[in-house]
Amino acid sequence: MVAEFDTAMLDEVFDSGPGDTPETRAHNSERAYVRSLSQIAEYTPEAKGRKLSASEALDAYGLSVLREVASEGTALLCESPRAAGRLVERRRKLLGLDTRHVAKTAGVTRESVERLESGQRIPIRQAERVARALGLDERKLSWKAEAPAENERVAVRLRTIGDDEVLLTAHAVSAIAEASWVAATQLRLQHKLGILPQHHGIVRSTDYGGPGRPAFKHGYSLAADAREKLGLGLENPLESLRELAEVKLGIPVIQVEMGSDIAGATIDIGGQRAIILNLDGQNRNALVRRSTMAHELGHLLYDPPGNLESLRVDEYDQLDYQPTQVHDPVEQRANAFGAEFIAPRSAVAAHYEKAVGGRVDSSHALLDVMNHFGISHTVARYQLFNGLGIPLEPLPLPGGSRPELKKWEAVESYTVDYHPLERLKSSRAGRFSAVVVRAAQEGHISWDSAAEMLECEEATLQEAMEAIAELFPAVFEILHQAGGFSWATSYLLRHGSCSRAATSQSRPFKRAQVRSSTPVHG
Amino acid sequence: MRPPRRKSANKDEVRKLGKRDGVMIIQGPPVAANESNRKVPKKQGDPGCHLWVFDSQAIPYIFERAPVADTLESGVVKHTNLTGGGDASCAGELWVDPADDNLIYINGCSGRYGPRTREQMDCTVEVFDQLGHKVRSFGWDDDANMPEKVLW
Numbered sequence A: 001m002v003a004e005f006d007t008a009m010l011d012e013v014f015d016s017g018p019g020d021t022p023e024t025r026a027h028n029s030e031r032a033y034v035r036s037l038s039q040i041a042e043y044t045p046e047a048k049g050r051k052l053s054a055s056e057a058l059d060a061y062g063l064s065v066l067r068e069v070a071s072e073g074t075a076l077l078c079e080s081p082r083a084a085g086r087l088v089e090r091r092r093k094l095l096g097l098d099t100r101h102v103a104k105t106a107g108v109t110r111e112s113v114e115r116l117e118s119g120q121r122i123p124i125r126q127a128e129r130v131a132r133a134l135g136l137d138e139r140k141l142s143w144k145a146e147a148p149a150e151n152e153r154v155a156v157r158l159r160t161i162g163d164d165e166v167l168l169t170a171h172a173v174s175a176i177a178e179a180s181w182v183a184a185t186q187l188r189l190q191h192k193l194g195i196l197p198q199h200h201g202i203v204r205s206t207d208y209g210g211p212g213r214p215a216f217k218h219g220y221s222l223a224a225d226a227r228e229k230l231g232l233g234l235e236n237p238l239e240s241l242r243e244l245a246e247v248k249l250g251i252p253v254i255q256v257e258m259g260s261d262i263a264g265a266t267i268d269i270g271g272q273r274a275i276i277l278n279l280d281g282q283n284r285n286a287l288v289r290r291s292t293m294a295h296e297l298g299h300l301l302y303d304p305p306g307n308l309e310s311l312r313v314d315e316y317d318q319l320d321y322q323p324t325q326v327h328d329p330v331e332q333r334a335n336a337f338g339a340e341f342i343a344p345r346s347a348v349a350a351h352y353e354k355a356v357g358g359r360v361d362s363s364h365a366l367l368d369v370m371n372h373f374g375i376s377h378t379v380a381r382y383q384l385f386n387g388l389g390i391p392l393e394p395l396p397l398p399g400g401s402r403p404e405l406k407k408w409e410a411v412e413s414y415t416v417d418y419h420p421l422e423r424l425k426s427s428r429a430g431r432f433s434a435v436v437v438r439a440a441q442e443g444h445i446s447w448d449s450a451a452e453m454l455e456c457e458e459a460t461l462q463e464a465m466e467a468i469a470e471l472f473p474a475v476f477e478i479l480h481q482a483g484g485f486s487w488a489t490s491y492l493l494r495h496g497s498c499s500r501a502a503t504s505q506s507r508p509f510k511r512a513q514v515r516s517s518t519p520v521h522g
Numbered sequence B: 001m002r003p004p005r006r007k008s009a010n011k012d013e014v015r016k017l018g019k020r021d022g023v024m025i026i027q028g029p030p031v032a033a034n035e036s037n038r039k040v041p042k043k044q045g046d047p048g049c050h051l052w053v054f055d056s057q058a059i060p061y062i063f064e065r066a067p068v069a070d071t072l073e074s075g076v077v078k079h080t081n082l083t084g085g086g087d088a089s090c091a092g093e094l095w096v097d098p099a100d101d102n103l104i105y106i107n108g109c110s111g112r113y114g115p116r117t118r119e120q121m122d123c124t125v126e127v128f129d130q131l132g133h134k135v136r137s138f139g140w141d142d143d144a145n146m147p148e149k150v151l152w
Helices: A007-014 A022-028 A054-061 A063-072 A083-095 A099-106 A110-117 A124-133 A152-164 A170-193 A215-229 A241-248 A286-302 A329-342 A345-357 A362-373 A377-388 A406-416 A431-441 A447-453 A458-471 A473-481 A486-495 A500-505 B067-071 B118-130
Strands: A032-035 A039-042 A050-053 A074-076 A253-256 A262-269 A272-278 A311-315 B050-054 B060-063 B090-096 B103-107 B134-137
Touching: A007 A022, A007 A063, A022 A054, A032 A054, A039 A063, A050 A054, A050 A124, A050 A447, A054 A063, A063 A074, A083 A110, A083 A124, A083 A152, A083 A170, A099 A110, A099 A124, A099 A170, A110 A124, A124 A170, A152 A170, A152 A262, A152 A311, A170 A253, A170 A262, A170 A272, A170 A431, A215 A286, A215 A329, A241 A253, A241 A286, A241 A406, A262 A286, A272 A286, A286 A311, A286 A329, A286 A377, A286 A406, A311 A329, A329 A377, A345 A362, A345 A377, A362 A377, A431 A447, A431 A458, A431 A473, A447 A458, A458 A473, B090 B118, B103 B118, B118 B134
Parallel strands: A253 A272, B103 B134
Antiparallel strands: A032 A039, A032 A050, A039 A074, A262 A272, A262 A311, B050 B060, B050 B090, B090 B103
16 A cells, blocks of 8 residues: 655655655755764755755655654754764674774774764764774664664674684775675665666575585586576677676676685675675786686575575685585585686587697697686686596696786776776775766765765766766666666767777776786686 | 744644743752753753743743643644744753752754854853853754754
């Protein structure tokens, strides 16, 4: 049953306008709000806090709070002076981080973190940065309603993983926590924009093999299943795994720097999933990163919640093994899936034999396989062994030869290396940035919130807006297909089709801190 | 002096309450608050809350949960009940410390007559101070550009 709302009440809260629900009224409303650590009020230019659009405020705090603002000019958001501090302290301790580390990640002083934790008032903008660094929803910090579970489970799991399974440095924990905020925010905004995860008929599988049917064999079948359902063909190389995940599947891919041990992770936030990819260590090589990504897709697409446990962290060591050498069936299946998805054994075998048949020596044929499928030396050797029984050891690359990394680096790293906002963290330099811009254009969030999420000034973001739209046309084309809103429509009419091939040649934006791209043979 | 900033939701909100209803006048210390109504607040509206206004004559105030509240249409006392819907220069909430008759906690939380700037809030504190009270103010919230709602 659809609830009916009093028009006079909606007028009072959002002013008169089209729509008969709070959501549509808010979306069309020009009203703006401002929040501090303790309250939300009608926006005034003198206010220094977080400016919120009507939609954003409604989404975060609900209609009853906005009614109170309409009636009293302001509404309390804070349960007690200690509420925000307790939440922050509890999460920080859960993650095993000290205040110095949190302060550094958040870009605030240690004193600010300690003041917040001890129940003292600090500017909301600083408090929000601390919340994001800990993977907390900054909108709900100190809010009187019960704090939502959201990615709480990810934090709990991070702690247990660190205690029992994987040696996680404080830097890695911190990076994963912040990435979980990026993922949760991207998923929330995508939902607002109607960019929903696409399952393409893929069904999670509890089959991790058994006697006589090891998990890796099932991983091979699942890879074929995924290729078929995603319409990728059974032999074709996969051009960009990042784009496949983000555009075709609607899955956030968050690229972060988290040291030399962790390859990647898959997280589940309230039933929605995202991939975290490490840019450090072996993943500096785009070919290795593609393998990591394929492995994480195996977890993300097929592991049921009980096996994913909110968070799966994969170390490089685990991924370097042949599927048959991995004991954990969940990892064994994902390893096999990853290799087979990115480079099916039959296709690798056919390509290799064709190259050898064309009188190329085996070393050059191996290099050709790597370049064709965009796979590392390790994956190529494993797939040749699994497909043709070619022994693993005597397959070196030709002397002095290296795989073609440039193409794969460009499609997989993309705006992590090149972004119009030069100082943007890599975790936010992906599709997240485009989703944030479009959400601001559509009024789902204020430009103030968008600029804060993208760590820049509003004016800088406005200047970079069109360039970001060009880099991520799919985020804006969805709008066009929906027959939707004015800005994107006029943008597309002015610029025509924004194919990435065209835009990638004219990217003038070089990030201030470009990562090392030292080739590593995986 | 200025009229209420927002219109009233019902006639009872502008019904002027008097001494019989529990309205008292702040003239000097100590504030005559009932023993059981004395609390240290943490935030706007906490138990023990009294409403006060600066009208043209005095500083009337009333316990927010005075029995008369039950007879009003909205079930709560509003600042306009102290002015009858007329003008006032400032308004807010106050609490009396349970252990110190002379210590009061005040804020500027009033949708109708609350201070609009930090300076107005500071002046308000000074008025109470000059009347001889020890004042602990909630202060001003620069982020919201509003009187602070929490006693940090």
